[in-house]
Amino acid sequence: MSDKELTFTPVIGIEIHIQLKTKSKIFCTCSADYTNDEPNSHICPVCMGLPGSLPVLNRAVVQQGMLAGLALNCSIVSPTLFFRKSYYYPDLPKGFQTTQSDLPIAASGWLMISDDAGSPKKVRINRLHLEEDVGKLHHSASDGRLEGAETSWVDYNRSGLPLAEIVSEPDISSAREAVEYVTALRRRVRYAGASDVDLEKGMMRFDANVSMKCSDGRWGRKVEVKNMNSFRALERAIEFEIKRQIKVMREGGEVLQETRHWNDAKEVTRASRVKEFYRKFIVEPDLPPMVVTPEWIERVKATLPEMPDQKMARYVKELGLTEVDASVLTDSRDVAEYFEACIACGANPVRAGNWIRTEILRFMGERQVGAGDVPVKPEALAELVRSVDDGNLSTTAAKTVFEAMLEGLPFAEAVKKSGAVTGGLDADALAKVVSEILAGNADVIEEIKSGKDTKGKKMKFLQGLVMRETKGQARPDEVSAAIEASLKS
Amino acid sequence: MRLHELNVREIAAGVRARKFSAVEVFDDCLDRSVACEGKVAALITTTVDVGRSQARRIDERLSKGEDPGPLAGVPVVLKDNMCTRGVRTTAGSRILGDWAPPYDATVWRLLQEAGAVLLGKANMDEFAMGNTTSTSAFGPTANPWDLTRVPGGSSGGSAAVVSAGYVPFSLGSDTGGSIRQPASYCGICGLKPTYGMVSRYGLIAYGSSLDQIGPFTRNVEDMALVMGILARQDPRDSTSTCGTRGECFSKLSDGMKGKRVALVRDFKEFTLDQGIAEAMKKTIAALESAGAEMVEVSLPTVGRYAVACYYAIAASEAHTNLARFDGVRYGYTVDSSTGLKDMFQEVRSFGFGGEVKSRIIAGTCLTEPVRSEQYYVAATRVRTLIAREFSEAFQNADCILQPVTPSLAPKIGEADEDAMKGYESDLYTLPVNMAGLPGYSFFTGHYDAGLGLPVGLQLVGPRWSDGELLNMGFALEKALGAPVIAKAGL
Numbered sequence: 001m002s003d004k005e006l007t008f009t010p011v012i013g014i015e016i017h018i019q020l021k022t023k024s025k026i027f028c029t030c031s032a033d034y035t036n037d038e039p040n041s042h043i044c045p046v047c048m049g050l051p052g053s054l055p056v057l058n059r060a061v062v063q064q065g066m067l068a069g070l071a072l073n074c075s076i077v078s079p080t081l082f083f084r085k086s087y088y089y090p091d092l093p094k095g096f097q098t099t100q101s102d103l104p105i106a107a108s109g110w111l112m113i114s115d116d117a118g119s120p121k122k123v124r125i126n127r128l129h130l131e132e133d134v135g136k137l138h139h140s141a142s143d144g145r146l147e148g149a150e151t152s153w154v155d156y157n158r159s160g161l162p163l164a165e166i167v168s169e170p171d172i173s174s175a176r177e178a179v180e181y182v183t184a185l186r187r188r189v190r191y192a193g194a195s196d197v198d199l200e201k202g203m204m205r206f207d208a209n210v211s212m213k214c215s216d217g218r219w220g221r222k223v224e225v226k227n228m229n230s231f232r233a234l235e236r237a238i239e240f241e242i243k244r245q246i247k248v249m250r251e252g253g254e255v256l257q258e259t260r261h262w263n264d265a266k267e268v269t270r271a272s273r274v275k276e277f278y279r280k281f282i283v284e285p286d287l288p289p290m291v292v293t294p295e296w297i298e299r300v301k302a303t304l305p306e307m308p309d310q311k312m313a314r315y316v317k318e319l320g321l322t323e324v325d326a327s328v329l330t331d332s333r334d335v336a337e338y339f340e341a342c343i344a345c346g347a348n349p350v351r352a353g354n355w356i357r358t359e360i361l362r363f364m365g366e367r368q369v370g371a372g373d374v375p376v377k378p379e380a381l382a383e384l385v386r387s388v389d390d391g392n393l394s395t396t397a398a399k400t401v402f403e404a405m406l407e408g409l410p411f412a413e414a415v416k417k418s419g420a421v422t423g424g425l426d427a428d429a430l431a432k433v434v435s436e437i438l439a440g441n442a443d444v445i446e447e448i449k450s451g452k453d454t455k456g457k458k459m460k461f462l463q464g465l466v467m468r469e470t471k472g473q474a475r476p477d478e479v480s481a482a483i484e485a486s487l488k489s
Numbered sequence: 490m491r492l493h494e495l496n497v498r499e500i501a502a503g504v505r506a507r508k509f510s511a512v513e514v515f516d517d518c519l520d521r522s523v524a525c526e527g528k529v530a531a532l533i534t535t536t537v538d539v540g541r542s543q544a545r546r547i548d549e550r551l552s553k554g555e556d557p558g559p560l561a562g563v564p565v566v567l568k569d570n571m572c573t574r575g576v577r578t579t580a581g582s583r584i585l586g587d588w589a590p591p592y593d594a595t596v597w598r599l600l601q602e603a604g605a606v607l608l609g610k611a612n613m614d615e616f617a618m619g620n621t622t623s624t625s626a627f628g629p630t631a632n633p634w635d636l637t638r639v640p641g642g643s644s645g646g647s648a649a650v651v652s653a654g655y656v657p658f659s660l661g662s663d664t665g666g667s668i669r670q671p672a673s674y675c676g677i678c679g680l681k682p683t684y685g686m687v688s689r690y691g692l693i694a695y696g697s698s699l700d701q702i703g704p705f706t707r708n709v710e711d712m713a714l715v716m717g718i719l720a721r722q723d724p725r726d727s728t729s730t731c732g733t734r735g736e737c738f739s740k741l742s743d744g745m746k747g748k749r750v751a752l753v754r755d756f757k758e759f760t761l762d763q764g765i766a767e768a769m770k771k772t773i774a775a776l777e778s779a780g781a782e783m784v785e786v787s788l789p790t791v792g793r794y795a796v797a798c799y800y801a802i803a804a805s806e807a808h809t810n811l812a813r814f815d816g817v818r819y820g821y822t823v824d825s826s827t828g829l830k831d832m833f834q835e836v837r838s839f840g841f842g843g844e845v846k847s848r849i850i851a852g853t854c855l856t857e858p859v860r861s862e863q864y865y866v867a868a869t870r871v872r873t874l875i876a877r878e879f880s881e882a883f884q885n886a887d888c889i890l891q892p893v894t895p896s897l898a899p900k901i902g903e904a905d906e907d908a909m910k911g912y913e914s915d916l917y918t919l920p921v922n923m924a925g926l927p928g929y930s931f932f933t934g935h936y937d938a939g940l941g942l943p944v945g946l947q948l949v950g951p952r953w954s955d956g957e958l959l960n961m962g963f964a965l966e967k968a969l970g971a972p973v974i975a976k977a978g979l
Contacts, residue, residue: 095814096809
């Protein structure tokens with residue numbers, strides 16, 4: 001078999017660390033939000049692992065872990081244990097990391113994605129386990145790496161932040177699928193409220209296990225690529241690794257089982273120069289077995305919102321939205337909730353969806369705010385949409401009213417301020433405007449009456465003048481009726 | 490009678506009644522400690538300034554009519570593995586030679602709230618690993634009854650200071666007998682409470698699932714008084730499950746009638762020194778005449794496997810507990826220019842003593858992925874069997890009477906020669922920690938009529954029977970006599 005006939009199938013599994021959303025750290029009461037604070041300003045004897053200190057498990061972490069697990073279709077496991085995972089590193093204060101390891105709180109979940117051919121594909125999730133984060137090293141070397149650094153500083157603010165590690169089965173076959181998987185996972189976890197999953201704040205990090213299966217029956221060894229903290233890095237790292245491994249195998253070489261680090265700047269993976277520590281586990285004797293009662297699981301389940309993909313399907317099926325529109329509206333939970341609140345107030349779903357997709361999302365993007373912070377409340381937007389639907393407000397007038405509402409005015413006041421009048425014009429007022437317009441356009445009327453306006457263009461012109469004069473408050477059908485009536489008289 | 494000779498109850502009562510001041514008590518105890526230290530060497534740190542200012546504050550509060558608590562002005566010594574804010578806490582190791590913790594252990598907080606006053610931090614085997622208090626980086630402590638002998642370990646310093654009359658009570662920690670054995674060697678009372686009875690927060694860990702803090706006193710009433718203060722649930726320690734069980738210490742009674750006291754059938758094959766064997770006979774007679782019934786129970790797994798499994802578990806936990814001592818954040822460190830790994834190596838090579846290193850290495854080996862199942866995991870399974878065996882035994886008995894050690898205190902240096910003998914001598918103490926049970930070590934008298942070494946025995950009961958054990962100890966103390974202060978070579 002010649003080289004050219006060989007085909008390679010990537011086999012990819014992904015480990016994701018997400019920071020769970022809690023006020024305090026996993027084993028102490030230090031604040032979990034240290035953004036922009038001084039290094040080592042959120043530490044105590046417990047998260048520093050000082051001699052004699054003991055961990056006390058934060059219930060909120062367990063709750064958020066369950067929530068994330070349930071959002072990923074996992075079953076909740078109880079009782080479970082914590083273990084000590086031993087290795088040495090300066091950012092690891094106790095010389096071990098307290099983690100759930102192979103007895104995780106949530107297991108056997110799955111997510112649906114679409115494969116490269118566009119067909120639905122299930123990616124199985126092996127487990128979700130809870131653990132503590134470690135500290136952070138800052139090196140004086142120019143590239144920020146440990147090698148060659150003269151001085152290193154340790155910041156323990158991160159030490160003890162609650163993490164969930166989510167491990168997939170090796171069901172992923174391309175970098176694109178990998179990105180789709182992590183995107184779907186991120187959206188669900190954020191929907192559930194288990195994590196803010198802010199990539200820029202390091203709340204989500206990826207490791208990928210990549211190996212290759214060759215059509216000639218050869219299997220490459222598993223390579224763990226670490227250190228990706230963005231979707232793009234994940235995609236590029238997997239692409240790079242797939243190419244690298246194919247090249248090795250095509251040349252008849254053997255892919256070594258190793259850990260490689262993704263260098264974001266150079267866009268290459270490099271074999272890790274720091275030899276992996278030999279990791280060992282014993283039961284964490286300072287924490288009793290963690291028991292989650294069925295009642296607690298039920299309570300958490302009850303707080304789980306409808307997931308984005310379910311919402312999307314429902315919007316398409318029940319509300320008549322296009323898939324694209326539904327996908328935009330369900331991308332984040334607050335927008336979906338805004339939309340649903342809006343239609344609950346009687347707004348037409350398609351029209352409300354359009355308003356939100358264009359105006360509300362634009363505002364949110366410009367101001368960098370969530371849907372909850374948009375000054376136009378869903379009830380108010382519903383009122384606006386209804387008025388347009390009822391013909392009480394023209395689309396043009398509605399835009400002006402909306403702008404006024406964005407400044408914080410309630411619907412009625414916004415209408416007043418923008419000078420629009422709802423409910424159309426009454427017949428007398430309309431007749432007055434029509435007669436004024438007709439009086440000023442005798443030549444046009446002449447042309448219509450003489451039968452020259454075969455295409456109705458002149459008629460439309462008159463209507464337009466009326467509409468402009470009434471600032472769009474008149475109903476188009478009433479305007480044309482009024483003009484026709486005047487012409488006949 | 491000098492003030493340092495009074496017991497806990499007498500000092501607290503005298504100070505509160507203002508018969509004498511807390512400062513007077515402290516100074517008298519301090520004098521006694523200064524006089525003895527040259528011979529006994531029981532303290533790593535003497536807290537003269539801290540203690541005297543605490544004593545002064547107690548006196549001030551009393552003069553204002555406030556009640557400083559049930560331990561008003563009572564001097565105490567803490568084993569040096571309990572964190573004391575601002576006072577150096579070494580765990581007997583060079584690696585923590587000058588470390589002053591930024592926080593107090595829960596037990597020390599509770600004692601301060603009760604009015605106790607710190608006299609010093611007691612010498613101990615490094616990181617509580619040892620039987621003799623000779624693995625301390627600060628040198629060995631002597632037995633106040635015979636300065637050529639060991640006081641026991643690892644809480645040897647805490648036992649010696651109570652025995653020699655520095656203080657009426659002290660705290661030790663017991664991972665595998667480290668309170669009961671030195672109490673027995675030094676002729677005082679020592680209680681290893683039920684696991685979870687006393688908070689471990691602030692105790693520098695050796696084997697976390699085995700460690701338990703407990704007091705040394707010179708009589709059983711003081712023991713109950715101190716335990717009544719220490720026994721409470723601590724939200725900072727997830728394994729502290731005391732709840733309201735500490736109330737069992739509020740009142741002692743000596744009703745021995747109808748109590749079934751068991752001897753362990755499987756221990757009969759092991760030899761005991763004559764002094765211990767005689768003490769057993771004497772104690773059995775005392776129990777019977779107080780109305781107790783002697784029965785037998787069987788602990789076959791304990792007899793055969795407990796010691797080996799204990800060391801597997803203790804070492805496995807210890808090597809993880811001691812991994813934090815790496816020179817990065819506190820304690821002994823080096824300015825290493827050779828790199829991270831060298832720094833870790835240098836700090837740990839110099840910082841730790843031989844006994845600690847050997848147990849770290851043992852723990853590292855026993856938990857290696859390929860061996861873990863065979864050793865560490867297997868040991869934890871045997872541990873479950875041991876706990877079950879004990880609870881079955883307690884279906885037929887209220888408590889077990891057994892030796893603490895098979896022999897009396899050995900000469901300094903002698904015990905270290907035969908490591909295997911040391912391990913064998915742990916048979917009576919280790920299983921109690923593995924099952925999380927309470928063990929009370931009590932004084933039965935002196936071998937060889939008054940001049941010889943003191944002889945101790947222990948009562949072991951089911952979980953949370955601590956109060957019951959002290960009740961029995963109360964009856965025994967009436968029959969056998971209370972401990973007395975040792976001459977300490979003076």
